Amino acid sequence: MPSLNPVILSLMLLALSPHQIIPASAKAKPARHKQAASPAAQAFDAGEYDQVIRLYQTARADGAQTPSTELSRLALRSYARLGRPEDAWPLYQQLIPDGSPDDLPLLREIAWATVTSRMRDPQEHIRLAAFAVVAESRMQDVGPLLEDSLLDPSVVIRAKAAEAIGRAKLTSRAGTLIRALDDRAPSVRIAAMTSLGELGVLSVRERLIEIARREEGPESVFAAGALIRLGREDMLADVLGAATYPDAEIRMAALGVLGRLKRPTTLSVLTQAVYDPDPSVRAFAAGALGEFGQKSGLSALTHALADEDARVRAIAATSAGRLGGPHIRSLLQPLLRDADDFVRASALEGLVRAGDQDVLLTAAHLAKHAAPQVRAAVAQSLAVNGYKQAIPLLEQLVRDPQPQPRLAAARALGHVGAPAAIPALKKALQDSEPAVRITAGGGLLRVIDRGRTRTS
Structure with a gap:
């Protein structure tokens, strides 16, 4: 509730107590005018960040005065808004010396600028690092950044962008996913189909039916998986059939789809796949069981933990940790002595995920x-x-x-x-x-x- 004007408050008190004399200290004082915003604040509010920085640099160059705290803060934020976190950081250190409580809003602006300023870096691994942060972010304004990443020259980034749009439930970006169905890279097309299914975009059903009928490789399996999410339950038979194909890549695609669909009636297909003759398929099955998330899949993972292939053991250890259960520690502890270093690290992850504190x-x-x-x-x-x-x-x-x-x-x-x-x-x-x-x-x-x- 807004505070009452002193004059109105005085009149109300007089009305309640007409014989009371109001002390001089309670008499209304002339209202103070709001102090005008500084030139730097006006420039910042207008989005003229270069002007804020010029004002700050001028104040620094003037030996007779040092920049005010307000001007320094505005300069820091301007550097961040311009994608220059390396210039913002020294200012943060001046404003917040070591040992002082952090200014989290300022620190956040520098962190966000550190990420977004590299989204178009010439080096793919740097763009990928920035994209990974954006894809994991739960901020509401990441949609344009993910959409822009669908145009990245890197196939990996385009595919992960398509996947991230679906996981973030950004239905408003479905148009870009539909265009990604024409991407030259199969992995991008597959990610786009999967996300369109997860977003429930019914307008693409006919296009997906065409892909499922025309293609013979993993794309047809993922198209069927997307169609199932869009109401075509009859396509589940196609995915189950693909899980027994001679082609290992098609079997892996089917297992990946079933792991994400999480239909209880298909769990037995995943549990049987840990006995597949191909180690890559067995590893995929172990990962799909972790994605599926049903503790009834733990017996199959127990078998996979003893697989002759180190990659299968490692993925099974991580998946077992995701499922949890009272016996996880006894299952994973022996793998801490595995001959393979990565199996030991995966067993460690599984135990941590299962809540083991030791x-x-x-x-x-x-x-x-x-x-x-x-x-x-x-x-x-x-x-x-x-x-x-x-x-x-x-x-x-x-x-x-x-x-x-x-x-x-x-x-x-x-x-x-x-x-x-x-x-x-x-x-x-x-x-x-x-x-x-x-x-x-x-x-x-x-x-x-x-x-x-x-x-x-």
Whole structure:
């Protein structure tokens, strides 16, 4: 409720107590005019960020005065809006010295600029790092960025953009997905079909029926999967039939579709697939069982945990951790002594996901492995929401001499999601490798936004 004007309040009091004498201190004072906005504030509000920076630089050049806090803040935000986080960061350090409580809104602006300023970087791996952050973001304004990524020269980014639009339920972007059905890369077309099915875009049914009839490879299977989501239940028989095709790629496509559809009547097809003669199909089946999410698939995963192929064992360990259950620890603990380093890291991830709190010693041991990809796998295994105990180890890995573990550790710190991860992420925001800085920016966004959600 707005506060009452002092004059009106005085009259109301007089009306209630006509013989009361109002003290002089209670008499109405002339209303003060709102102070006019500074030139820098006016320029910022008008979107003239270059002008704000000029005003700041002029004030700095004038030896007789130092820029005000307001001007410094506006300059920082202007640098961020212009996609120049490397210029914004020194200002943040001036405004918020080490040991002071962070200004989370300012820090968030720098983090977002660190990500979005690299969305069109010439190097694919840097664009991919930026895109990965945007694709995971739950912000409402990421739609245009994902849509723009569908035009990226990288096939990987285009495919992941199509998938991200579906996962984010951005129905308003369905038109771009329909155009992606004509993409030259099969993986992009498949991702577009899957997302159109998940979004329930009925207008593409005839187009998908044509693809399902015309194509003979995995595309026809994914078209059938999208049609099932759009109400064509009869297409489920086609997907089940594809799971027994001689072609291993078609079998894998069918298992992938069934894993995402999560129809209880098809679980037996996935459980049988862990016995497939092709190790790639067995690995796909193990991953699909984790995606399916039914604890009744754990017996099949138990078989896969003893597979002769290391990749099958590793994926089965991660999937088993996703399913959870009272016996997970006894199933996965032996894999911590597996001959394959990546199987041990996957078993670690499975145990962490299952809530095992006693695996950090194994993680610390693996984190000293000579191979940087193994140290990165350890960091990835600790990327579980709320696993605060992992922060000290991830702080070590974010200072690793190799960029791969640093990138994985920065991502994991964001997924842990605890405010205690912010100091390490701030250090990673100054990393020499752009992809690590981008990933750290994404981690800060996750931590800050999660805190805002909890307090709102």
